[in-house]
Amino acid sequence: MDSASIADRLRALGGVARAGQIGASRSMLARAADRGAIERVRKGVYALGAHPDVRDAAAHGGELACAAALRVLGVWVLEDRPALHVWLGPDGRAHPHPSCACIVHRDAGASAFGIVPIVQALVHLAACCGGESFFAAFESAWRLGLLDRADRDEVRRRLPARFRWLVDLARPDADSGLESLLRLRLRLLGVSLECQVLVRGVGVVDFLVDGRLIIEVDGRLNHDGASLRHKDLVRDAEAAAQGYETLRFDYALVVHDWQRVQRAISATLSRMRIASLR
Ligand SMILES: [Zn+2]
Ligand SMILES: [Zn+2]
The missing domain is CATH 3.40.960.10 (VSR Endonuclease)
Incomplete structure (x- = not known):
């Protein structure tokens, strides 16, 4: 497989993938990375054209999650110091990397690379950053048209019971x-x-x-x-x-x-x- 084909394959896989998913030999991948056709994120993981936060989450071992995922989706997030939040699945291994200060989420499911679905990111946010932060982000996402009725119901269902009233209070027309x-x-x-x-x-x-x-x-x-x-x-x-x-x-x-x-x-x-x- 030549470097151009590897790059195409990586793009088709969403911009970040493991060597095994790409289906090229180790030496082909090394050559493509040396030529700058793709980027080596860490051992056995490669990226091309991914958002920098998605790439860093992959370096850590998982998907961009919680506040960090919402931020990339354009949702208003209340955060004093924006951090990288990464979903590793229940038992995925963390891979510390240079300047790593990742906040790890370990809820159930099979994590890969990329960005978690918005419903999951909002559920993360409530548990991680509290009700106020969740409420503002939920209204922002709704206003942006990122949450349909089924999504809002699913968020409500998956939230810890103490946060559910916030979904009932939310409206789609908050300006900020x-x-x-x-x-x-x-x-x-x-x-x-x-x-x-x-x-x-x-x-x-x-x-x-x-x-x-x-x-x-x-x-x-x-x-x-x-x-x-x-x-x-x-x-x-x-x-x-x-x-x-x-x-x-x-x-x-x-x-x-x-x-x-x-x-x-x-x-x-x-x-x-x-x-x-x-
Ligand atoms: Zn978080
Ligand atoms: Zn990290």
């Missing part, structure tokens, strides 16, 4: 992961809110509490553009003119400084509620 987090956290505080509400003259706001408090959550990474800032100011001015209060939070506040966000919302709501009694 931050919005999902805020809705979940406020719900736990007993504050119920309307999402994506059209306020005449202002536009669609992220949240409306008590019909008068607008909460906007800015999930955009680059929000310091002057024109965007001006737009927000116009919205806030119009909202104020109509008797609304507006609170704005960004990623850093919601994720790293939640107590401050919570105090701001609680104090504003108390003040508004007391004022409405007068």
Whole structure:
């Protein structure tokens, strides 16, 4: 088998495969790797054109899983320090590699190489990173059209019982992961809110509490553009003119400084509620 045929075969196998699957002799594979036609991931495992995280998961011995799989699929994932999560199956062997800091998953099934199905990745995420992270990723995946009805039911069924209510609470229209987090956290505080509400003259706001408090959550990474800032100011001015209060939070506040966000919302709501009694 020549190098071009080996490369074709590797591509057809999804970009990462064991020597045995490729069906070429050890010397042919070595020659193809020496020529740069394919990449040797580790002894007996070769890659071509695979996503770098998929290749690193294969180097570790399994499939890209959990938060790392969701990230590659474009799903919003709450993570302080993104790590490589790898599914090895119940008894697959781990292969430490340079700069290895992999988080290993060992649920049942036959793992190979590639990316685990999204349902499995979401179930991993709940157990590995907790309910909040799961909830935001689940809503993000749903919004992206990556979860149909059967998938959502399967996620619910496979989750530990303590997380199932999160599936029931989820919606397909959250604009960002931050919005999902805020809705979940406020719900736990007993504050119920309307999402994506059209306020005449202002536009669609992220949240409306008590019909008068607008909460906007800015999930955009680059929000310091002057024109965007001006737009927000116009919205806030119009909202104020109509008797609304507006609170704005960004990623850093919601994720790293939640107590401050919570105090701001609680104090504003108390003040508004007391004022409405007068
Ligand atoms: Zn994980
Ligand atoms: Zn590793």
